Amino acid sequence: MARLGYSGKTISEACTKAPTLDLVVSAFTWFPWVIGALVAGWWGFVGSLIGQIGVMQLWIFIDESSHRNAIQGPRIVSYLSQRFGWWRNHLGLWITAIALPVFFAIRLAQVFVYPFLIWLLGFPNYKHRDWINVSRQKFEGLVGHDLIWCWYCDWMTGVYALGAEMLRNVESFWCPIRFYYDKKCENCKLDFPDIEGGWVSATGTMEDVVQTLDENMPKDGSWSWFGHPKRGVEKG
Template sequence: MSPFLIVMLVTLGAMLLGAAVLHVVPRLGSPGRSLSEALCRAPLLDLVITWFTVAPMIAGSIAGASLLGQTTPIGALMGLLAAVLGQVAAVMAWTVLHELANPQARRGPRIVHTLNRKVGRVRNHAAVWWTAWAVPVFWVVRVAQYFIYPPLTWLIRLPRYRSREWVNVSRHKFRGLVGHDLIWCLYCDWMTGVWSLGAEMLRNVESFWCPIRFDSAKKCENCRVDYPDIAGGWVFADADMHAVARVLDEKYPGPGGDNSWFGHPARLTVEGQDRVAP
Protein backbone atom coordinates (compact mmCIF):
# COMPACT_ATOMS: atom_id res chain seq x y z
CA MET A 1 0.00 0.00 0.00
CA SER A 2 1.32 3.44 -0.88
CA PRO A 3 2.39 5.79 1.94
CA PHE A 4 -0.09 8.38 0.64
CA LEU A 5 -2.97 5.94 1.01
CA ILE A 6 -1.73 4.84 4.44
CA VAL A 7 -1.81 8.41 5.76
CA MET A 8 -5.25 8.99 4.25
CA LEU A 9 -6.76 5.79 5.68
CA VAL A 10 -5.21 6.25 9.12
CA THR A 11 -6.61 9.77 9.23
CA LEU A 12 -10.02 8.54 8.13
CA GLY A 13 -9.99 5.87 10.82
CA ALA A 14 -8.84 8.26 13.54
CA MET A 15 -11.58 10.75 12.67
CA LEU A 16 -14.33 8.13 12.69
CA LEU A 17 -12.99 6.62 15.91
CA GLY A 18 -13.03 10.04 17.55
CA ALA A 19 -16.62 10.61 16.40
CA ALA A 20 -17.64 7.18 17.71
CA VAL A 21 -16.15 7.96 21.12
CA LEU A 22 -18.10 11.23 21.29
CA HIS A 23 -21.31 9.37 20.45
CA VAL A 24 -20.68 6.64 23.05
CA VAL A 25 -19.52 8.76 26.01
CA PRO A 26 -22.91 10.36 26.87
CA ARG A 27 -24.47 6.87 26.90
CA LEU A 28 -22.23 5.72 29.76
CA GLY A 29 -24.52 6.83 32.55
CA SER A 30 -24.18 9.92 34.72
CA PRO A 31 -20.34 10.04 34.60
CA GLY A 32 -20.47 9.77 30.83
CA ARG A 33 -22.99 12.57 30.53
CA SER A 34 -20.87 14.78 32.78
CA LEU A 35 -17.78 14.05 30.70
CA SER A 36 -19.72 14.70 27.50
CA GLU A 37 -20.82 18.10 28.79
CA ALA A 38 -17.22 18.92 29.73
CA LEU A 39 -16.05 17.93 26.25
CA CYS A 40 -18.49 20.47 24.80
CA ARG A 41 -16.79 23.47 26.38
CA ALA A 42 -13.27 24.79 26.83
CA PRO A 43 -10.71 23.63 27.77
CA LEU A 44 -11.55 20.03 26.84
CA LEU A 45 -13.36 21.20 23.71
CA ASP A 46 -10.07 22.66 22.52
CA LEU A 47 -8.54 19.17 22.63
CA VAL A 48 -11.50 17.72 20.72
CA ILE A 49 -11.27 20.43 18.07
CA THR A 50 -7.53 19.91 17.74
CA TRP A 51 -8.02 16.15 17.29
CA PHE A 52 -10.44 16.66 14.41
CA THR A 53 -8.83 19.66 12.70
CA VAL A 54 -5.16 20.54 13.10
CA ALA A 55 -3.67 17.39 14.65
CA PRO A 56 -4.29 15.26 11.52
CA MET A 57 -2.66 17.93 9.36
CA ILE A 58 0.43 18.05 11.55
CA ALA A 59 0.64 14.27 11.91
CA GLY A 60 0.04 13.81 8.19
CA SER A 61 2.84 16.21 7.31
CA ILE A 62 5.28 14.45 9.63
CA ALA A 63 4.24 11.00 8.45
CA GLY A 64 4.42 12.07 4.82
CA ALA A 65 7.96 13.34 5.21
CA SER A 66 8.97 10.10 6.94
CA LEU A 67 7.11 7.54 4.83
CA LEU A 68 7.86 9.15 1.49
CA GLY A 69 11.52 9.62 2.40
CA GLN A 70 11.69 13.03 0.78
CA THR A 71 14.43 15.47 1.73
CA THR A 72 12.39 18.30 0.25
CA PRO A 73 9.04 19.64 1.53
CA ILE A 74 7.26 17.52 -1.10
CA GLY A 75 6.90 14.58 1.29
CA ALA A 76 5.38 16.74 4.01
CA LEU A 77 3.03 18.41 1.52
CA MET A 78 1.88 15.06 0.18
CA GLY A 79 1.31 13.85 3.74
CA LEU A 80 -0.69 17.00 4.48
CA LEU A 81 -2.79 16.48 1.36
CA ALA A 82 -3.43 12.84 2.29
CA ALA A 83 -4.50 13.84 5.80
CA VAL A 84 -6.88 16.52 4.51
CA LEU A 85 -8.42 14.04 2.07
CA GLY A 86 -8.84 11.63 4.98
CA GLN A 87 -10.58 14.35 6.97
CA VAL A 88 -12.92 15.16 4.09
CA ALA A 89 -13.71 11.48 3.61
CA ALA A 90 -14.43 11.14 7.33
CA VAL A 91 -16.85 14.07 7.30
CA MET A 92 -18.68 12.65 4.30
CA ALA A 93 -18.81 9.13 5.78
CA TRP A 94 -20.01 10.37 9.16
CA THR A 95 -22.64 12.54 7.47
CA VAL A 96 -24.11 9.55 5.64
CA LEU A 97 -24.02 7.32 8.72
CA HIS A 98 -25.56 9.94 11.00
CA GLU A 99 -28.37 10.67 8.57
CA LEU A 100 -29.07 6.95 8.14
CA ALA A 101 -29.26 6.63 11.92
CA ASN A 102 -31.81 9.45 12.06
CA PRO A 103 -34.26 8.69 9.22
CA GLN A 104 -37.11 10.80 10.55
CA ALA A 105 -34.99 13.94 10.84
CA ARG A 106 -33.33 13.15 7.50
CA ARG A 107 -36.72 13.21 5.78
CA GLY A 108 -37.92 16.30 7.62
CA PRO A 109 -37.13 20.00 7.06
CA ARG A 110 -33.41 20.50 6.48
CA ILE A 111 -31.16 23.54 6.23
CA VAL A 112 -29.20 21.94 3.41
CA HIS A 113 -32.30 21.15 1.35
CA THR A 114 -33.74 24.62 1.80
CA LEU A 115 -30.51 26.35 0.81
CA ASN A 116 -30.00 23.97 -2.11
CA ARG A 117 -33.31 25.21 -3.48
CA LYS A 118 -32.29 28.82 -2.93
CA VAL A 119 -28.83 28.86 -4.50
CA GLY A 120 -28.39 25.43 -6.10
CA ARG A 121 -26.93 22.22 -4.68
CA VAL A 122 -23.49 22.52 -6.27
CA ARG A 123 -23.01 26.16 -5.32
CA ASN A 124 -24.24 25.62 -1.76
CA HIS A 125 -21.98 22.62 -1.11
CA ALA A 126 -18.99 24.23 -2.83
CA ALA A 127 -19.42 27.35 -0.71
CA VAL A 128 -19.75 25.55 2.61
CA TRP A 129 -16.70 23.38 1.93
CA TRP A 130 -14.76 26.47 0.86
CA THR A 131 -15.21 27.88 4.38
CA ALA A 132 -13.17 24.95 5.73
CA TRP A 133 -10.03 26.88 4.71
CA ALA A 134 -10.69 29.09 7.74
CA VAL A 135 -10.58 26.26 10.29
CA PRO A 136 -6.79 26.49 10.91
CA VAL A 137 -7.13 30.27 11.18
CA PHE A 138 -9.68 29.99 13.99
CA TRP A 139 -7.51 27.38 15.67
CA VAL A 140 -4.54 29.77 15.64
CA VAL A 141 -6.78 32.52 17.07
CA ARG A 142 -7.75 30.15 19.88
CA VAL A 143 -4.10 29.33 20.59
CA ALA A 144 -3.37 33.06 20.77
CA GLN A 145 -6.11 33.41 23.37
CA TYR A 146 -4.24 30.89 25.50
CA PHE A 147 -0.74 32.31 25.16
CA ILE A 148 -0.95 36.01 24.25
CA TYR A 149 -3.86 37.49 26.19
CA PRO A 150 -3.41 35.95 29.69
CA PRO A 151 -0.11 37.76 30.43
CA LEU A 152 -1.93 41.04 29.74
CA THR A 153 -4.32 40.30 32.61
CA TRP A 154 -1.51 40.60 35.15
CA LEU A 155 0.84 42.96 33.32
CA ILE A 156 -1.73 45.71 32.71
CA ARG A 157 -4.78 44.27 34.50
CA LEU A 158 -6.98 43.63 31.50
CA PRO A 159 -10.04 41.61 32.61
CA ARG A 160 -9.95 37.83 32.74
CA TYR A 161 -12.54 35.74 30.93
CA ARG A 162 -13.97 32.28 31.47
CA SER A 163 -13.27 30.75 28.09
CA ARG A 164 -15.92 28.07 28.60
CA GLU A 165 -18.61 30.77 28.56
CA TRP A 166 -17.57 31.68 25.02
CA VAL A 167 -15.91 28.62 23.53
CA ASN A 168 -18.50 25.87 23.72
CA VAL A 169 -20.88 23.97 21.46
CA SER A 170 -24.52 23.08 22.04
CA ARG A 171 -26.25 22.88 18.67
CA HIS A 172 -26.05 19.08 18.69
CA LYS A 173 -28.90 19.32 21.22
CA PHE A 174 -31.17 21.05 18.70
CA ARG A 175 -33.97 18.72 17.66
CA GLY A 176 -33.85 17.56 14.04
CA LEU A 177 -30.34 18.81 13.31
CA VAL A 178 -28.52 15.84 11.78
CA GLY A 179 -25.73 14.89 9.39
CA HIS A 180 -24.65 17.64 7.03
CA ASP A 181 -26.57 20.33 8.89
CA LEU A 182 -25.21 19.28 12.27
CA ILE A 183 -21.52 19.14 11.38
CA TRP A 184 -21.52 22.58 9.78
CA CYS A 185 -23.65 24.10 12.56
CA LEU A 186 -21.17 22.78 15.11
CA TYR A 187 -18.36 24.38 13.10
CA CYS A 188 -20.19 27.72 13.21
CA ASP A 189 -21.01 27.21 16.90
CA TRP A 190 -17.33 26.82 17.78
CA MET A 191 -16.06 29.45 15.37
CA THR A 192 -18.50 32.12 16.57
CA GLY A 193 -17.47 31.67 20.19
CA VAL A 194 -13.75 31.78 19.38
CA TRP A 195 -14.10 34.89 17.24
CA SER A 196 -16.37 36.66 19.74
CA LEU A 197 -13.97 36.02 22.61
CA GLY A 198 -11.12 37.33 20.48
CA ALA A 199 -13.10 40.46 19.64
CA GLU A 200 -13.86 41.01 23.33
CA MET A 201 -10.17 40.77 24.16
CA LEU A 202 -9.29 43.20 21.38
CA ARG A 203 -11.84 45.71 22.67
CA ASN A 204 -9.82 45.90 25.87
CA VAL A 205 -6.53 46.18 23.99
CA GLU A 206 -7.71 48.92 21.62
CA SER A 207 -9.29 51.14 24.26
CA PHE A 208 -6.33 50.77 26.61
CA TRP A 209 -3.54 51.58 24.18
CA CYS A 210 -5.13 53.76 21.52
CA PRO A 211 -8.53 55.31 22.30
CA ILE A 212 -8.48 57.46 19.16
CA ARG A 213 -11.16 57.40 16.48
CA PHE A 214 -10.17 56.67 12.91
CA ASP A 215 -9.90 59.52 10.45
CA SER A 216 -12.29 57.68 8.13
CA ALA A 217 -15.90 58.20 9.20
CA LYS A 218 -16.90 55.13 7.21
CA LYS A 219 -14.36 52.97 9.04
CA CYS A 220 -15.65 54.25 12.38
CA GLU A 221 -19.18 53.39 11.33
CA ASN A 222 -18.17 49.92 10.16
CA CYS A 223 -16.09 49.09 13.23
CA ARG A 224 -18.23 50.46 16.06
CA VAL A 225 -20.41 47.35 16.13
CA ASP A 226 -17.38 45.37 17.32
CA TYR A 227 -15.72 48.33 19.05
CA PRO A 228 -18.50 50.35 20.72
CA ASP A 229 -15.96 52.61 22.44
CA ILE A 230 -15.46 54.32 19.08
CA ALA A 231 -18.70 56.14 19.83
CA GLY A 232 -18.46 55.71 23.57
CA GLY A 233 -15.28 57.39 24.68
CA TRP A 234 -12.52 57.40 22.08
CA VAL A 235 -11.33 60.90 21.23
CA PHE A 236 -11.99 62.40 17.81
CA ALA A 237 -9.35 62.01 15.12
CA ASP A 238 -8.76 65.78 15.06
CA ALA A 239 -8.23 66.05 18.83
CA ASP A 240 -4.80 66.17 20.49
CA MET A 241 -2.77 64.09 22.91
CA HIS A 242 -4.06 66.11 25.86
CA ALA A 243 -7.53 64.74 25.09
CA VAL A 244 -6.18 61.20 24.88
CA ALA A 245 -4.40 61.56 28.24
CA ARG A 246 -7.60 62.94 29.84
CA VAL A 247 -9.60 59.94 28.62
CA LEU A 248 -7.01 57.50 29.94
CA ASP A 249 -6.92 59.29 33.31
CA GLU A 250 -10.71 59.23 33.45
CA LYS A 251 -11.18 55.59 32.49
CA TYR A 252 -8.28 53.86 34.25
CA PRO A 253 -8.00 52.11 36.55
CA GLY A 254 -11.36 50.51 35.97
CA PRO A 255 -13.79 49.00 38.49
CA GLY A 256 -12.10 46.54 40.82
CA GLY A 257 -8.75 47.40 39.28
CA ASP A 258 -9.57 45.72 35.96
CA ASN A 259 -8.75 47.89 32.95
CA SER A 260 -11.67 46.86 30.77
CA TRP A 261 -12.94 48.64 27.67
CA PHE A 262 -15.16 51.62 28.39
CA GLY A 263 -18.47 49.88 27.69
CA HIS A 264 -17.61 46.65 29.51
CA PRO A 265 -20.48 45.38 31.70
CA ALA A 266 -18.26 45.70 34.78
CA ARG A 267 -18.28 49.48 34.28
CA LEU A 268 -22.07 49.56 33.93
CA THR A 269 -23.09 47.28 36.81
CA VAL A 270 -22.28 46.68 40.46
CA GLU A 271 -22.62 43.01 41.36
CA GLY A 272 -24.98 42.53 38.44
CA GLN A 273 -27.12 45.63 39.18
CA ASP A 274 -27.22 48.68 36.91
CA ARG A 275 -24.99 51.51 38.11
CA VAL A 276 -27.45 54.02 36.68
CA ALA A 277 -31.14 53.49 37.38
CA PRO A 278 -33.25 53.01 34.22
Protein backbone atom coordinates in the same frame (compact mmCIF):
# COMPACT_ATOMS: atom_id res chain seq x y z
CA MET B 1 -20.83 8.76 26.21
CA ALA B 2 -23.90 10.38 27.73
CA ARG B 3 -25.42 6.86 28.06
CA LEU B 4 -22.56 5.62 30.24
CA GLY B 5 -23.92 7.02 33.49
CA TYR B 6 -22.71 9.98 35.52
CA SER B 7 -19.05 9.67 34.51
CA GLY B 8 -19.96 9.46 30.83
CA LYS B 9 -22.22 12.50 31.06
CA THR B 10 -19.51 14.46 32.87
CA ILE B 11 -16.92 13.67 30.21
CA SER B 12 -19.39 14.35 27.41
CA GLU B 13 -20.29 17.74 28.87
CA ALA B 14 -16.61 18.64 29.35
CA CYS B 15 -15.94 17.86 25.69
CA THR B 16 -18.42 20.55 24.63
CA LYS B 17 -16.58 23.39 26.39
CA ALA B 18 -13.06 24.82 26.48
CA PRO B 19 -10.43 23.79 27.35
CA THR B 20 -11.39 20.14 26.66
CA LEU B 21 -13.17 21.23 23.49
CA ASP B 22 -9.86 22.64 22.23
CA LEU B 23 -8.37 19.15 22.44
CA VAL B 24 -11.38 17.59 20.71
CA VAL B 25 -11.32 20.11 17.86
CA SER B 26 -7.55 19.71 17.48
CA ALA B 27 -7.80 15.91 17.43
CA PHE B 28 -10.26 16.05 14.54
CA THR B 29 -8.48 18.78 12.58
CA TRP B 30 -4.83 19.81 12.82
CA PHE B 31 -3.37 16.94 14.90
CA PRO B 32 -3.69 14.51 11.93
CA TRP B 33 -2.22 17.15 9.58
CA VAL B 34 0.91 17.48 11.71
CA ILE B 35 1.32 13.74 12.26
CA GLY B 36 0.78 13.02 8.57
CA ALA B 37 3.31 15.68 7.57
CA LEU B 38 5.90 14.40 10.05
CA VAL B 39 5.50 10.82 8.87
CA ALA B 40 5.25 11.33 5.11
CA GLY B 41 5.77 15.00 4.32
CA TRP B 42 3.32 16.71 2.00
CA TRP B 43 1.84 13.39 0.90
CA GLY B 44 1.09 12.62 4.53
CA PHE B 45 -0.58 16.01 5.01
CA VAL B 46 -2.72 15.61 1.89
CA GLY B 47 -3.56 12.02 2.81
CA SER B 48 -4.72 13.00 6.30
CA LEU B 49 -6.87 15.76 4.83
CA ILE B 50 -8.49 13.41 2.33
CA GLY B 51 -9.04 10.86 5.10
CA GLN B 52 -10.73 13.46 7.30
CA ILE B 53 -13.08 14.52 4.52
CA GLY B 54 -13.92 10.91 3.73
CA VAL B 55 -14.63 10.01 7.35
CA MET B 56 -16.75 13.14 7.79
CA GLN B 57 -18.87 12.22 4.77
CA LEU B 58 -19.23 8.68 6.14
CA TRP B 59 -20.33 10.05 9.52
CA ILE B 60 -22.89 12.29 7.79
CA PHE B 61 -24.30 9.30 5.92
CA ILE B 62 -24.54 7.18 9.10
CA ASP B 63 -26.09 9.98 11.18
CA GLU B 64 -28.66 10.84 8.53
CA SER B 65 -29.48 7.16 8.02
CA SER B 66 -30.15 6.93 11.76
CA HIS B 67 -32.56 9.88 11.68
CA ARG B 68 -34.72 9.23 8.64
CA ASN B 69 -37.63 11.29 9.96
CA ALA B 70 -35.43 14.36 10.40
CA ILE B 71 -33.96 14.26 6.90
CA GLN B 72 -37.39 13.88 5.32
CA GLY B 73 -38.56 17.12 6.92
CA PRO B 74 -37.35 20.71 6.41
CA ARG B 75 -33.56 21.09 6.47
CA ILE B 76 -31.05 23.90 6.01
CA VAL B 77 -29.07 22.02 3.37
CA SER B 78 -32.19 21.14 1.39
CA TYR B 79 -33.54 24.68 1.35
CA LEU B 80 -30.25 26.37 0.46
CA SER B 81 -29.40 23.78 -2.20
CA GLN B 82 -32.80 24.32 -3.77
CA ARG B 83 -32.53 28.08 -3.51
CA PHE B 84 -28.96 28.50 -4.79
CA GLY B 85 -28.15 25.16 -6.39
CA TRP B 86 -26.50 22.10 -4.87
CA TRP B 87 -22.97 22.77 -6.06
CA ARG B 88 -23.00 26.48 -5.12
CA ASN B 89 -24.21 25.73 -1.61
CA HIS B 90 -21.66 22.97 -0.97
CA LEU B 91 -18.76 24.77 -2.64
CA GLY B 92 -19.52 27.84 -0.55
CA LEU B 93 -19.38 25.76 2.63
CA TRP B 94 -16.02 24.23 1.75
CA ILE B 95 -14.65 27.67 0.93
CA THR B 96 -15.49 28.77 4.49
CA ALA B 97 -13.48 25.78 5.76
CA ILE B 98 -10.34 27.39 4.31
CA ALA B 99 -10.59 29.94 7.16
CA LEU B 100 -10.10 27.18 9.75
CA PRO B 101 -6.34 27.83 10.24
CA VAL B 102 -7.13 31.53 10.80
CA PHE B 103 -9.43 30.69 13.69
CA PHE B 104 -6.80 28.31 15.09
CA ALA B 105 -4.35 31.24 15.12
CA ILE B 106 -6.88 33.43 16.92
CA ARG B 107 -7.53 30.69 19.47
CA LEU B 108 -3.80 30.23 20.11
CA ALA B 109 -3.45 33.98 20.71
CA GLN B 110 -6.32 33.86 23.20
CA VAL B 111 -4.69 31.03 25.14
CA PHE B 112 -1.01 31.96 24.95
CA VAL B 113 -0.77 35.70 24.20
CA TYR B 114 -3.66 37.43 25.99
CA PRO B 115 -2.67 36.01 29.44
CA PHE B 116 0.42 38.23 29.37
CA LEU B 117 -1.86 41.28 29.23
CA ILE B 118 -3.76 39.95 32.24
CA TRP B 119 -0.52 39.57 34.18
CA LEU B 120 1.20 42.78 33.06
CA LEU B 121 -1.69 45.26 32.80
CA GLY B 122 -4.64 43.86 34.70
CA PHE B 123 -6.81 43.01 31.70
CA PRO B 124 -9.90 40.93 32.60
CA ASN B 125 -9.44 37.18 32.78
CA TYR B 126 -12.33 35.63 30.87
CA LYS B 127 -13.80 32.19 31.41
CA HIS B 128 -13.13 30.76 27.96
CA ARG B 129 -15.71 28.00 28.35
CA ASP B 130 -18.44 30.66 28.45
CA TRP B 131 -17.44 31.64 24.91
CA ILE B 132 -15.79 28.57 23.36
CA ASN B 133 -18.40 25.82 23.46
CA VAL B 134 -20.80 23.87 21.25
CA SER B 135 -24.45 23.18 21.96
CA ARG B 136 -26.29 22.94 18.65
CA GLN B 137 -26.41 19.16 18.97
CA LYS B 138 -29.29 19.83 21.37
CA PHE B 139 -31.39 21.46 18.63
CA GLU B 140 -34.23 19.17 17.55
CA GLY B 141 -33.97 17.87 13.98
CA LEU B 142 -30.43 19.13 13.33
CA VAL B 143 -28.60 16.04 12.02
CA GLY B 144 -25.92 14.90 9.60
CA HIS B 145 -24.74 17.52 7.14
CA ASP B 146 -26.53 20.39 8.88
CA LEU B 147 -25.23 19.37 12.32
CA ILE B 148 -21.54 19.03 11.42
CA TRP B 149 -21.43 22.42 9.71
CA CYS B 150 -23.48 24.09 12.46
CA TRP B 151 -20.95 22.72 14.95
CA TYR B 152 -18.22 24.40 12.93
CA CYS B 153 -20.07 27.73 13.06
CA ASP B 154 -20.88 27.18 16.74
CA TRP B 155 -17.18 26.86 17.60
CA MET B 156 -16.05 29.53 15.12
CA THR B 157 -18.52 32.13 16.40
CA GLY B 158 -17.33 31.67 19.98
CA VAL B 159 -13.68 32.04 18.94
CA TYR B 160 -14.48 35.21 17.01
CA ALA B 161 -16.60 36.71 19.81
CA LEU B 162 -13.97 36.12 22.49
CA GLY B 163 -11.26 37.49 20.21
CA ALA B 164 -13.32 40.61 19.54
CA GLU B 165 -13.92 41.10 23.27
CA MET B 166 -10.19 40.89 23.96
CA LEU B 167 -9.41 43.26 21.10
CA ARG B 168 -11.89 45.82 22.47
CA ASN B 169 -9.81 45.93 25.64
CA VAL B 170 -6.61 46.33 23.65
CA GLU B 171 -7.92 49.16 21.48
CA SER B 172 -9.41 51.23 24.30
CA PHE B 173 -6.26 50.77 26.40
CA TRP B 174 -3.64 51.79 23.84
CA CYS B 175 -5.50 53.61 21.08
CA PRO B 176 -8.67 55.41 22.32
CA ILE B 177 -8.80 57.68 19.27
CA ARG B 178 -11.61 57.78 16.72
CA PHE B 179 -10.66 57.05 13.11
CA TYR B 180 -10.32 59.99 10.75
CA TYR B 181 -12.75 58.42 8.28
CA ASP B 182 -16.34 58.60 9.52
CA LYS B 183 -17.36 55.63 7.37
CA LYS B 184 -14.85 53.41 9.16
CA CYS B 185 -16.14 54.62 12.53
CA GLU B 186 -19.68 53.80 11.44
CA ASN B 187 -18.68 50.34 10.22
CA CYS B 188 -16.60 49.45 13.28
CA LYS B 189 -18.76 50.81 16.11
CA LEU B 190 -20.72 47.54 16.38
CA ASP B 191 -17.58 45.60 17.33
CA PHE B 192 -15.94 48.57 19.08
CA PRO B 193 -18.69 50.48 20.95
CA ASP B 194 -16.13 52.80 22.55
CA ILE B 195 -15.84 54.57 19.20
CA GLU B 196 -19.08 56.30 20.15
CA GLY B 197 -18.70 55.80 23.88
CA GLY B 198 -15.45 57.39 24.92
CA TRP B 199 -12.79 57.51 22.21
CA VAL B 200 -11.27 60.91 21.48
CA SER B 201 -12.24 62.79 18.33
CA ALA B 202 -9.84 62.51 15.39
CA THR B 203 -9.44 66.28 15.61
CA GLY B 204 -8.59 66.20 19.32
CA THR B 205 -5.21 66.49 20.98
CA MET B 206 -2.86 64.14 22.79
CA GLU B 207 -3.82 65.94 25.98
CA ASP B 208 -7.40 64.79 25.34
CA VAL B 209 -6.19 61.22 24.88
CA VAL B 210 -4.23 61.18 28.12
CA GLN B 211 -7.16 62.77 29.97
CA THR B 212 -9.52 60.13 28.56
CA LEU B 213 -7.23 57.35 29.70
CA ASP B 214 -6.91 58.87 33.14
CA GLU B 215 -10.68 59.28 33.51
CA ASN B 216 -11.36 55.69 32.44
CA MET B 217 -8.47 54.00 34.20
CA PRO B 218 -9.99 51.95 37.03
CA LYS B 219 -8.69 52.69 40.50
CA ASP B 220 -9.08 49.02 41.38
CA GLY B 221 -10.27 45.89 39.61
CA SER B 222 -9.35 44.88 36.05
CA TRP B 223 -9.07 46.97 32.94
CA SER B 224 -11.76 46.59 30.26
CA TRP B 225 -13.11 48.66 27.40
CA PHE B 226 -14.93 51.80 28.54
CA GLY B 227 -18.50 50.69 27.91
CA HIS B 228 -18.24 47.16 29.31
CA PRO B 229 -21.43 46.41 31.31
CA LYS B 230 -19.36 44.83 34.10
CA ARG B 231 -16.46 47.21 33.94
CA GLY B 232 -14.09 46.79 36.87
CA VAL B 233 -16.06 43.80 38.17
CA GLU B 234 -15.64 40.86 35.80
CA LYS B 235 -12.78 38.61 36.86
CA GLY B 236 -12.10 34.88 37.06
